[in-house]
Amino acid sequence: MELVQAATLDAKKVKLSKENLEELSSHIRGEIVTPDSKDYDEARSIYNGMVDKKPSLIVYCSDVADVKVCVNFAREYNLLTSVRGGGHNGPGLALCEEGMVIDLSGLKGIRVDPRERTVRAEAGCTWGDVDHATHAFGLATVSGIISTTGIAGLTLGGGHGYLSRKYGLTVDNLLEADVVLPDGRFVTANQNQHSDLFWALRGGGGNFGIVTSFKYCLHPVDTIVGGPMFWPIAQTEKIMQWYLSFITDVPEDVYAFFLTAEVPGDPFPPKLHGEKVCGLVWCITSSTEEAEPFLQQAREVEEPIFEHVSPMPYPMLQAAFDGIYPEGLQWYWKGDFIRELSDEAISEHLNFAEVPTTRSTMHMYPINGKVHEMGVDETAWSYRDVNWSMVIAGVSSDPAEKEKIMNWARDYWEATHPYSAGAAYVNFMMEEGDDRVKATYGENYERLQKIKAKYDPDNFLRKNQNISPKK
Numbered sequence: 001m002e003l004v005q006a007a008t009l010d011a012k013k014v015k016l017s018k019e020n021l022e023e024l025s026s027h028i029r030g031e032i033v034t035p036d037s038k039d040y041d042e043a044r045s046i047y048n049g050m051v052d053k054k055p056s057l058i059v060y061c062s063d064v065a066d067v068k069v070c071v072n073f074a075r076e077y078n079l080l081t082s083v084r085g086g087g088h089n090g091p092g093l094a095l096c097e098e099g100m101v102i103d104l105s106g107l108k109g110i111r112v113d114p115r116e117r118t119v120r121a122e123a124g125c126t127w128g129d130v131d132h133a134t135h136a137f138g139l140a141t142v143s144g145i146i147s148t149t150g151i152a153g154l155t156l157g158g159g160h161g162y163l164s165r166k167y168g169l170t171v172d173n174l175l176e177a178d179v180v181l182p183d184g185r186f187v188t189a190n191q192n193q194h195s196d197l198f199w200a201l202r203g204g205g206g207n208f209g210i211v212t213s214f215k216y217c218l219h220p221v222d223t224i225v226g227g228p229m230f231w232p233i234a235q236t237e238k239i240m241q242w243y244l245s246f247i248t249d250v251p252e253d254v255y256a257f258f259l260t261a262e263v264p265g266d267p268f269p270p271k272l273h274g275e276k277v278c279g280l281v282w283c284i285t286s287s288t289e290e291a292e293p294f295l296q297q298a299r300e301v302e303e304p305i306f307e308h309v310s311p312m313p314y315p316m317l318q319a320a321f322d323g324i325y326p327e328g329l330q331w332y333w334k335g336d337f338i339r340e341l342s343d344e345a346i347s348e349h350l351n352f353a354e355v356p357t358t359r360s361t362m363h364m365y366p367i368n369g370k371v372h373e374m375g376v377d378e379t380a381w382s383y384r385d386v387n388w389s390m391v392i393a394g395v396s397s398d399p400a401e402k403e404k405i406m407n408w409a410r411d412y413w414e415a416t417h418p419y420s421a422g423a424a425y426v427n428f429m430m431e432e433g434d435d436r437v438k439a440t441y442g443e444n445y446e447r448l449q450k451i452k453a454k455y456d457p458d459n460f461l462r463k464n465q466n467i468s469p470k471k
Contacts, residue, residue, distance in 0.1 A: 005361075015298045016077060019151075022056065027063040027069045043321035044095060046084070047148075048331040050402060051092030055082070064178070064186065064212045071100045071210065075118060075460060081208050086150015088331050091430040093109040094153075096168065096463045104152065107212060112137055117218040118175060118243040119228070123211055125430040128322075140221035140314050144389035145257075147319040150325070155214055157427035157465075158203040160389055162317065163221065166214030166252045171202035171379050172370070173217045182460040196258050200451040203381030204385035206425055206464045207448070208455045215261040224285040225291040226317040227309040233276035235302050236260060236353045237346060242301045244279065244341050248387055252296050252369040253286040260353045261361040263306075264324055272306055282309050283317055323360050326393070332406045333393040334411035334413035336420035337386040337429025338364070352412040356404055359395035364388045364410070382442040385394045386421050391428045426465045437465050446470065 022151030024033055030070055034057050043058045056079075061067050074081045087094045087105075089188050097175050107122035110129060121130050128147030144154050144161040146286040160171020167173060176190035179197065183319040187209075189198040202207050231239050243258050259279050263272040279296060285290040288311055295309055341349075355361060368387045376382050392406025392412045423439040449470030452459075459470050 004252065007067050015131070016056070016302060022076070024069070024073050026072075028066040029057065030060040030066045030103075033058040033060070043100075045328065046087035046089075046092055046094055047326040047327050048088075048090055048092055048469070049399070050330045050332065051095065053092060053095040053097050055096055055101045056098050056102055060103045060106055062106045064180065065109075065197070066104060066106070067180045067210055067212055068184055068186060070100065071180055071182065071460075072248050074100050074102075075100055075184070076155070077182055080462065080463070081200040081227075083206055085152035086126050086148065086154075087327075088146070088149045089153055090331055090428070092121070093431075093465070099463075102210065104210075104212070109213070112139070112218070112336065113219075114139065118215055119213045119218055120213055121151055122213045123150075127154070128315070128319060131433070134218055135313060135315050138222040139218035141173050141216040141218050143165050143318065145318070146321055146325060147315070148322055151214060152211055154427060156201060156203075156205050156369055158370070158379075158425060159427075160365055160367050160425070161257055161283070162224075162314075163219070164225070164365075164367055164371055166254045166285055167219050168374065169203075169367070169372040169381060171380075171381060172374055173215055173219075174202055175215040176330060177201055178209045178213040179211050182456045183395060185287070196451050197455060200377050200380050200448055200455075202379035203426070204448050204451075204467065207452055207461055207467045211459070221285060222315050224312050224314050225286075225288055225295075225309060225311055226282050226283050226314075226318060227307070227308055227312070228279055229295075229298060229304045230263065230272075230275075230279040230306040231304055233260065233278055233353055236278040237350055238302060238367075239278050239280075240341070240346055240349065242298075246297065247366045247370055251286075252281050253284055253290070255283040255285075255366065256280040256298075257366060258364040259361055260349075260355060262358045262419075264358050266318050267323075269306070273303075274358070277305075278353065278358065281320075283314075298445070318428045330396045330402055330405060331393065332395075332409050333391050333400075333428055333430065334409050335389065335391045335424035336417055337383045337412070337423055338390055338419070339386050339421050340389040341356070342419060343387075345416060348415040350417070351415065352408070356394065356408045357396045357401055359397070360393060360405055360408065361395070362390065364390045377440075378445065380441065380444055380448055382440075382444040383423060389425045389428065390416075390420075391425075392416075429465060434466075434468070437467065441467070442466070 084094035
């Protein structure tokens with residue numbers, strides 16, 4: 001009899017027979033991939049090419065019914081289970097070793113209600129899918145900066161991006177979620193039903209259930225003024241010091257994140273290829289005329305060596321980095337929340353400003369403005385008083401540079417972490433241990449534990465930045 005290995009909750013092995021898998025297959029409309037399938041290696045690949053996990057089976061769900069069947073099957077056979085939406089998670093928590101991957105990429109339904117200014121999107125959508133649907137109506141919601149990112153992971157971690165100063169976090173714009181619970185039940189969570197679950201989903205990650213669709217409020221965002229502006233790396237201290245005071249004092253229509261990087265190839269001019277730079281990437285939701293004085297302030301600090309800031313459709317800016325960061329690169333990142341940056345902290349940043357590889361970068365995303373208007377206890381995301389979410393990303397197309405990018409990111413983080421708020425955006429963390437997870441949720445952690453104990457007392461959903469159930 002053909003056998004497939006899978007892991008139990010206590011890390012022992014259980015054997016699934018061919019008949020077990022045929023039984024599963026008979027109850028779903030989606031596809032099952034096992035190590036014997038010809039497309040297994042393709043099926044187990046995710047955005048971070050550094051991740052090499054080998055699940056026992058991957059189930060491509062076609063609808064919510066498939067998700068329910070998979071949850072019940074995994075629970076019956078005590079299968080270690082992970083959930084994959086867009087697969088962008090840095091440490092590769094969408095996959096698990098010798099267990100079941102519930103893949104949601106086939107759940108692609110989107111419905112825009114332009115009158116109510118809402119969109120309902122299923123969990124297999126990327127932000128590019130959502131932007132395409134909503135932009136036709138001159139609307140958008142808050143997302144990240146890469147359009148190939150899945151909506152599920154970004155939302156459940158809190159979500160911040162180009163529109164955050166104006167419209168808050170992604171979870172501040174979440175109206176409700178459809179959820180398959182670890183016991184197989186299907187519920188809808190919002191402010192009026194399962195409100196405790198709804199609170200936890202807004203920043204608490206994939207700890208409480210498998211969200212199959214999200215309903216967001218939309219905002220009138222059509223053409224924005226956006227794009228990059230670069231200065232020589234030698235100007236990092238000057239530009240950073242100016243930027244830190246600038247971005248905390250300008251209107252909420254004005255967004256720009258700070259970066260250090262190396263200029264890649266196309267679409268940038270050949271004379272800049274390989275240049276180490278610092279820079280800003282702008283997204284201004286007001287008119288070109290209203291945006292110009294803020295852009296001019298930046299130019300007057302120091303003349304940029306490159307800028308391409310112009311009116312463009314919002315989805316164009318959202319997709320601007322997609323070609324630079326395709327699926328399959330080697331990734332290692334570390335993050336932190338930052339309230340203020342002292343001169344000492346800036347000095348540490350200067351020591352690491354020259355990135356080790358062409359695609360490696362440090363980004364400092366502003367999360368002030370509208371984000372600060374929500375109370376600490378209104379959502380699971382508890383850091384409502386910080387000004388920036390920083391990510392240090394070591395990235396390379398060459399697996400041989402794995403140690404190089406990891407060491408740079410770790411050393412950079414260790415040097416700057418003492419000047420941070422002591423916690424990070426959960427989506428900018430590798431597998432860093434329970435203490436980092438607890439720090440991320442701060443005073444909300446115990447409340448999250450209680451909700452975890454209510455909806456997932458056996459910690460069925462633990463392949464994530466895990467919140468342990470409170471006994």
